Amino acid sequence: MPPYPGLAPGVSFILMDPAAITITAEPLNVERCKFVVGVPVYNGGLRRFTAPHEAHGSPLAEALFAIPGAEVQEIIVSGNLVTVVKASTLPWQVLGKQIGAAIREALAGPVPAIAAKAEVAAGDVDDDTLYERVSRLFDEEVNPMVARHGGRVELIDVQDAVVMLRMAGGCQGCGMADVTLRQGIEGMLGQRVPEVKGIMDITDHTAGENPYFAASKK
């Protein structure tokens, strides 16, 4: 791997034929799609971009925010995963090709697709780090649990150590959603990611179409 000036420790990249990079799109819903890339995109943990100005110096993020009509709202990159959140109504089938092309082009470039994140003062835990830990907890433990009731919990954001999440599937509109949230998820966060200060459910539970438990009279 050739050395490049300014390369941060722990950050690696490869020069390769863009066409050789495999990318699989896994839409989570109309707003959110996960792209599984055949090679590592960012090895420095997790980076999250919520606005174009945050993408400066990271060619992949810059390119994704610049896709015409996509209205990209957020990009989360970790390992070989790139999650894109959009406001556009364009389907993922249409945008996926442009996003795939942007990923291939950025990975084939001479500088890292994603720049290393700035150092955090000792003792502080930044929101990106919390996001990464919470995301892993959700992927590895929380979602396998709620999936048994047809549910899914999406991590939307971590701001000032407050976790914002959205419940979907059997959890959305479920009569026991608050028990899952407070007695289940919040309890696990308190044990595994104690730096989290709070939890906010932004689910529109009235829009749930298949709640696992439905309330009845009295």
Place this chain on the structure above:
Amino acid sequence: MRTPTSPPRRSNLPPLRVLLLLPTSTYRTTAFVEAARRLGAQLTVASERPSTFEAAQPDGLLTLDFQHPERAADAARRFATEHPIAGVVAVDDDTAVAQAAIAVALGLSGNPVAAARAARDKHQQRMLMSAAGVAVPQFSLQAIAADPRTLAATTRYPCVLKPLRLSASRGVIRANDSAEFVAAHSRLSRILTAPEFAGCGEWAEKFLVEDFVPGPEVALEGLLVSGRLHVLALFDKPDPLDGPFFEETIYVTPSRLPDAAQAAIAACAQEATRALGLVHGPIHAELRWNDKGAWLIELAARPIGGRCSAALRFTAGERGRGKGDVSLEEIVIRHALGMELPALERETDAAGVMMIPVPGAGVLRDVQGIDAAKRVSLIESVEITAHRGQELVPLPEGARYPGFIFARGDSPSVVETALRAAHAKLRFDVESPAT
């Protein structure tokens, strides 16, 4: 969007653990869970079906067999050896008996099990109240398998056919003559013999036939403290409940009945609790008022159902008089934990809730006009609890409201007007079974 994160505790007491008996079919989850959090109580939620998080959070989640209170009490006793419980709260009819059994097993404050069982069964409560001189409709217990024509010939009209355990007027039908009785019996029989109630025991094989009591109906929300009834709220039900079905719609408090009538109603409810042997915790009673006085129609050892409790707010004490800072659920949990109680005095504003009537049988496709309904003056919230694709079933067979509308204002009349105006804005798109 709900925003609670880490609410401050309202007490300097060390955290006490409350065991909340929360059936999976309840509307009450959010109200009780948030109340426990506001009080800073440690919370264990017990349901009849396991949470997928129970293994990961064994101190916060528990599965209990509410249909067999003694088994529930044994399981709660085992749980309490590792996680001491300071109070137990039931949220509905199904859990009230289990609550009593658990309280006895753990040596906690609660109702006698026999009293909770009596309150659960409409025939038993009629028998006990009647024997104690409480004014109840004249009644008889009948077998659903009996010949309806024979029963109809010996019944006094108008009468009401009523299942022994179902809630919220489900299965309750008025009959004005023998032909209507036979038709009502057929309908009630279909409800009680549905697969939902198969194996439920004797209660689903019997029903009450009782006199129809004319007059306005009210709902009394109360708290029993050492046997003494504290009336928390008296709701008028301004829509006439004359049958043939008895769909609950609007509740408005304070009541517009004369003070003397309200006092008589409260006295009747207190006598009814004594007749049943209830001494502790919330009660919800339905009564009627006419020229013969107050009549006890039903009484349950639980707080008000549905999401209706959101209409109630209580003062935090002398300094908060008139303001509504405390929820009904906070009062119930405080009482169960033996914590200091607030003034048990409702806020000064009038308040009301509409349980949105089922607009018709069929599959709910959409609800329109929600924003317009919310913009009606004095409306606090419009909560559509039915989901798209849900089958809506009207009374007497139905068991779910499509949603709730809440209003608050200076007087009961303006609150009632606001609720009706908001409801008129809603448009339900229901696909009927025939289409």
